[in-house]
Amino acid sequence: MKTLIEPFRIKSVEPLRLTTRDEREALIRAADYNVFLLRARDVIIDLLTDSGTGAMSAAQWAGIMRGDESYAGSDSFYRFEESVRDIFGFRNVIPTHQGRAAERILFSTLCGPGDVVPNNTHFDTTRANIEHTGAEALDLPCPESSDLAAQGPFKGNIDLEALEATIRERGAEHVPLVVVTITNNSGGGQPVSMANLRGASEICHEHGIPLYIDACRFAENAYFIRKREEGYAHRSYLEIAREMFSLADGCTMSAKKDGLANIGGFLATNDDELAREERDLLILTEGFPTYGGLAGRDLEAIAIGLREVLEPDYLEYRIGSTGYLGRHIAEAGVPIVQPPGGHAIYIDAAAFCPHIAPLEFPGIALTVALYRAAGIRSVEIGSVMFGHRDPDTGEPQPARQELVRLAIPRRVYTQSHIDYVVEAILDVWERREELPGYRITDAPEVLRHFSARFAPLA
16 A cells, blocks of 8 residues: 555544744744753654654553562563563663663773774764763764765765774774764664674774674664665564674663663673673662663563564554655755655755855754744754864864754654644745854853754844
């Protein structure tokens, strides 16, 4: 059939408050034009993030009711540990309250001043946690990723030649680990091939460097491998996931994405001595190793969600619904990162608003316009999130790309909601020349996109 249907029935509903354009104009002005500062009740369609915003299944809610809240050694932890070990294969499983906590523990343990951590592309909190240790977070995206409009099956790959060169130039002793993010969030939600992971693994192990996978969207990456990489068409998603992680020495994961849970994450490794150090830090800052900052009911939800996310019907619907949004706006001329990714559509804000200079923040202009037009909340991934200062002159420098991400929560919105988003984007597209640039009026030095305040340029 041509119509893509959701592979679930709706059992409980949450009302949406349908604001007017005049109301939204006042609300976005009061939020100083930063959509992070809006109240959720004032947003109609919330595409700010797919992290922790999904709907849980009946099985997950049932699991929550049997959550064992014992401080130490709860049954819920052991069910969680069993699921993680079965899929990811690592001996040591360390629960955390979310992915950035796993990153903080990992990088605090391994990194220090003078180190460099290569990645296909670091996302915001990953970069911040590395830089907080004094190390350098180095992006090594594959060359084909620079052409946003080009079709390519695995534009999320890490540049293997650049990785080899970086290790040789900086010295393996200054590369405490290499990270590959699947799928590549900052790079447009693009997948990483098994061949690329294998190449990265071989380079790392040749130099005695551990390879870690940022596994937030591992199931979506497995989907693309099965559909696009030769030799995987008849492999199950579970088999593909197991092969991906067999190439790595450990992983971090925010279970708020492909764990289908509203909170939680974990750090996993095969290095027993490292795991001992990490558990010591976990106890200091998160909690006992069998709960790690989570309630037993959260551990139950993750244990179930990690298995549900690999179900074929779910993945066909998930990737198909994202592609539906991307195709409909691209066919009307809206410039997006091609091909559509797994969890989000990324609009090329620089091409959408060519009259707005990078340091006048075309991504902010587009996020504000989408909220004004239809109450849609999206997020800028450009020179506000990833801009930096020249180390010699101190002058602000733009990001490599100016994107706006429309991240789709899992199992939350129906096709009619997505059709509404399409209509809104096309409405703004028709009026794109009217959009003003913006300036920052106040912002912190680190992770400024969360709390920066803006004003429109005349």
